[in-house]
Amino acid sequence: MKQVKKLGGALAFFLATSGTAFATTDLSMWYHGAGNETEKAIIDTIVSDFNSSQSDWAVKIESFPQESYNDSVTAAALAGNLPDILDVDGPVMPNWAWSGYLQPLPIDESEFADFLPGTKGIYDGKLYSIGLWDAAIALYARQSTMDELGLRVPTLEKPWSTDEFNAALKAAKDSGKFDYALDLGMAWKGEWYPYAFSPFIQSFGGDIVDRSTYKTAEGVLNGDAAVAFGEWWQSLFTNEYVQATQDGADRDSGFIEGKYAFAWNGNWAATATLDGGVDDVLFLPAPDLGNGPKIGAASWQFGVSASSKNPDGAAAFIKHATQDKYLAAFSDGIGLIPSTPAAAAMTEKYKEGGVLSGFFALSNEQGMVRPVSPGYVVAAKSFEKALADIANGADVSEALDAAVDEIDTDIENNKGYGH
Numbered sequence: 001m002k003q004v005k006k007l008g009g010a011l012a013f014f015l016a017t018s019g020t021a022f023a024t025t026d027l028s029m030w031y032h033g034a035g036n037e038t039e040k041a042i043i044d045t046i047v048s049d050f051n052s053s054q055s056d057w058a059v060k061i062e063s064f065p066q067e068s069y070n071d072s073v074t075a076a077a078l079a080g081n082l083p084d085i086l087d088v089d090g091p092v093m094p095n096w097a098w099s100g101y102l103q104p105l106p107i108d109e110s111e112f113a114d115f116l117p118g119t120k121g122i123y124d125g126k127l128y129s130i131g132l133w134d135a136a137i138a139l140y141a142r143q144s145t146m147d148e149l150g151l152r153v154p155t156l157e158k159p160w161s162t163d164e165f166n167a168a169l170k171a172a173k174d175s176g177k178f179d180y181a182l183d184l185g186m187a188w189k190g191e192w193y194p195y196a197f198s199p200f201i202q203s204f205g206g207d208i209v210d211r212s213t214y215k216t217a218e219g220v221l222n223g224d225a226a227v228a229f230g231e232w233w234q235s236l237f238t239n240e241y242v243q244a245t246q247d248g249a250d251r252d253s254g255f256i257e258g259k260y261a262f263a264w265n266g267n268w269a270a271t272a273t274l275d276g277g278v279d280d281v282l283f284l285p286a287p288d289l290g291n292g293p294k295i296g297a298a299s300w301q302f303g304v305s306a307s308s309k310n311p312d313g314a315a316a317f318i319k320h321a322t323q324d325k326y327l328a329a330f331s332d333g334i335g336l337i338p339s340t341p342a343a344a345a346m347t348e349k350y351k352e353g354g355v356l357s358g359f360f361a362l363s364n365e366q367g368m369v370r371p372v373s374p375g376y377v378v379a380a381k382s383f384e385k386a387l388a389d390i391a392n393g394a395d396v397s398e399a400l401d402a403a404v405d406e407i408d409t410d411i412e413n414n415k416g417y418g419h
Helices: 002-021 037-053 066-079 090-098 143-149 162-175 192-204 224-238 248-253 267-275 311-321 324-334 341-345 357-366 376-391 396-413
Strands: 025-031 057-063 085-089 120-123 126-130 137-142 180-183 260-266 281-284 295-297 300-305 367-369
Touching (some): 025 066, 037 311, 057 311, 085 311, 090 300, 090 376, 137 143, 137 192, 137 267, 137 357, 143 260, 162 260, 192 295, 224 376, 224 396, 281 357, 295 357, 300 311, 357 367, 376 396
Parallel strands (some): 180 260
Antiparallel strands (some): 085 300
């Protein structure tokens, strides 16, 4: 009887402890893509594949509408309820790292050596996030328009100069064939302004803030180069090359319908343009406005929350999600740029010779991340207001000086954001 009792006790102990030893730990994950069924299907597949590939971790995903996502994260951080895994918009990442929402990614950066520069969320010398895609802007044109106007087709090796760009806009207006020469997407607000338009000021030689110290915008947002940019920017509207106020429908389909000779738009709109019957569309590089051609870089990325008790599990999921096959799936599904050359080669549109392959090169060679500072979230709004005011006729120097004052006051109020 004693031996039976011992065996029964051992069996009970084994059953109790083995359940603990082999238990699956849940990992909470928040994602910004609610409402996009294609995107949701891909991310759900990645989560399902990861959960079935091992027995240590089980990711539980909760999706939010993009419009309310950042506010939800901020509220959760204040309440101490952040999930294990977050996705974060690239330019917002430094603010979340500085605010204590994110921890450095517990994955060696060398694992992402072949990823596009804009997909790497690096702040204060540390990798905090990594992206499954990037986005790039090109100057949309028609080959037939270029031929009719007698314009040289710019290349990455030899982009248009300021004079060539201005001459192209004038030629388009003078032709009388278009409502406006250029669609800049003025119907879009918010992050579109610093993403799409700060590369222009950077190409002039200015910037939103001084990146050498990140302690001021003085001299870079209101210096000689910035004022020259502001005057050029305003001339786009006074010369009636661009409309200051735009209907959203015109942004969506105006270039396709022939209302504009050129459009400044992202790779995400390329498929719709092709499907819309523009069979001779060209995706041209940014012009060189004096200090090299620039376009925006960095899109949504994955990171690990600072409060996660399971950073190893979160890192394991992120490593799983960044496999080339998933990067390619996102690209094929929602049209964004794959993060690696290998993933691009697996897609129909971004592989060598594919109709969108040029965007990969644009992202790699012209992409420039927005200022890597916690103060960016405030600086971006000041920059947007200045450009909107200038487009509507405000004095260039006064508008830029006002933006500098707002940005510098915010930096001072936050004790330099740790820079």
